[in-house]
Amino acid sequence: xxxxxVVAGAGGxxxxxxxNRLITEGYNVKAVDIKPLNEWHQIFDDAENINLDLRDxxxxxxxxxxxxxxxxxxxxxxxxxYTDRNVTxxxxxxxxxxxxxxxxxxxxxxxxFFASSSSVxxxxxxxxxxxxxxxxxxxxxxxxxxxxxxxxQSVKKDLxxxxxxxSNVYGIHMTWAExxxxxxxxxxxxxILARGSKEVEIYGDGNQIRDFIYVDDCVEGILKIxxxxxxxxxxxxxxxxxxxxxxxxxxxGFIDYDFGIRKNTTVPTGHKExxxxxxxxKQITGWQPTVRLEEGMQNLYDWTDxxxxxxx
Ligand code: NAD
Numbered sequence: 001x002x003x004x005x006v007v008a009g010a011g012g013x014x015x016x017x018x019x020n021r022l023i024t025e026g027y028n029v030k031a032v033d034i035k036p037l038n039e040w041h042q043i044f045d046d047a048e049n050i051n052l053d054l055r056d057x058x059x060x061x062x063x064x065x066x067x068x069x070x071x072x073x074x075x076x077x078x079x080x081x082y083t084d085r086n087v088t089x090x091x092x093x094x095x096x097x098x099x100x101x102x103x104x105x106x107x108x109x110x111x112x113f114f115a116s117s118s119s120v121x122x123x124x125x126x127x128x129x130x131x132x133x134x135x136x137x138x139x140x141x142x143x144x145x146x147x148x149x150x151x152x153q154s155v156k157k158d159l160x161x162x163x164x165x166x167s168n169v170y171g172i173h174m175t176w177a178e179x180x181x182x183x184x185x186x187x188x189x190x191x192i193l194a195r196g197s198k199e200v201e202i203y204g205d206g207n208q209i210r211d212f213i214y215v216d217d218c219v220e221g222i223l224k225i226x227x228x229x230x231x232x233x234x235x236x237x238x239x240x241x242x243x244x245x246x247x248x249x250x251x252x253g254f255i256d257y258d259f260g261i262r263k264n265t266t267v268p269t270g271h272k273e274x275x276x277x278x279x280x281x282k283q284i285t286g287w288q289p290t291v292r293l294e295e296g297m298q299n300l301y302d303w304t305d306x307x308x309x310x311x312x
Contacts, residue, residue, distance in 0.1 A: 057099045164221060168210045
């Protein structure tokens with residue numbers, strides 16, 4: 001295999017796992033991220049690692065020269081509270097996709113993947129790809145995702161566009177910074193700090209339901225979707241709903257101490273229920289995610305525990 005690919009957002013959580021997998025598969029990877037290299041979640045010597053702001057159209061112009069495939073996972077990402085407070089910043093991620101697409105079209109890229117999100121949906125879950133999207137559940141972030149999806153739909157005669165709508169992705173190497181971290185890591189961190197019967201604070205009443213997909217499954221799904229023949233958006237989730245309390249019970253199942261729970265209902269927690277219908281994914285790719293919540297959360301908990309020892 002001598003396929004040349006760009007991974008945008010390679011210094012982030014999912015991007016780092018994707019770069020690792022693509023290198024293992026024999027691809028030549030150009031890994032791009034706005035963060036300085038020493039802040040990347042994972043870095044691989046076998047990739048060409050580039051520090052670049054993809055919102056800069058001049059500097060992004062040549063990024064797809066000699067490239068066959070592009071994976072765009074670059075965006076301003078945070079948990080529910082962060083996204084709620086950074087609407088304008090989230091909207092600006094649209095310019096990343098515009099600049100990458102312009103470069104891809106100019107240099108004759110064959111396939112282009114865009115990482116979208118279940119945040120494009122509103123209304124009642126489980127969400128199906130055909131649900132009418134008149135307004136999204138998340139101002140800024142969800143709107144940017146939908147807008148970028150539409151950019152791809154409008155150029156699909158010029159390149160093979162692929163779009164996946166991720167549910168809640170979790171796993172090792174998740175974003176560590178507290179103001180941007182997501183629920184599964186946040187919970188592991190609090191539970192570890194609560195050793196010795198202390199309390200864990202959760203946001204909301206604990207009944208919010210999400211669809212948690214382990215990062216290895218997410219990466220596998222990206223590659224399956226890249227290989228299929230559909231340029232329409234495809235849901236990429238586990239296809240099962242679990243509440244915050246379910247996550248807590250899962251963690252309680254493998255630790256040997258207990259803790260109390262304090263519910264903070266004063267902060268925004270987003271949609272009440274967000275679960276993806278993954279029938280189309282199964283039908284088109286003949287595959288579905290396999291990592292159970294128990295296994296995924298145990299991996300994340302162990303990794304978090306190990307990482308926190310470095311801080312103690
Ligand atoms: P992440 O924040 O870890 O990774 C995104 C990366 O994009 C970051 O490293 C960031 O520095 C980089 N980036 C931001 N602006 C950039 C710019 N102007 N130029 C170059 N790089 C830039 O987030 P993630 O969880 O790995 O998410 C990857 C993609 O998947 C994102 O598009 C996100 O919206 C999407 N997504 C993630 C989830 C999830 O649960 N993690 C769910 C739905 C969709």
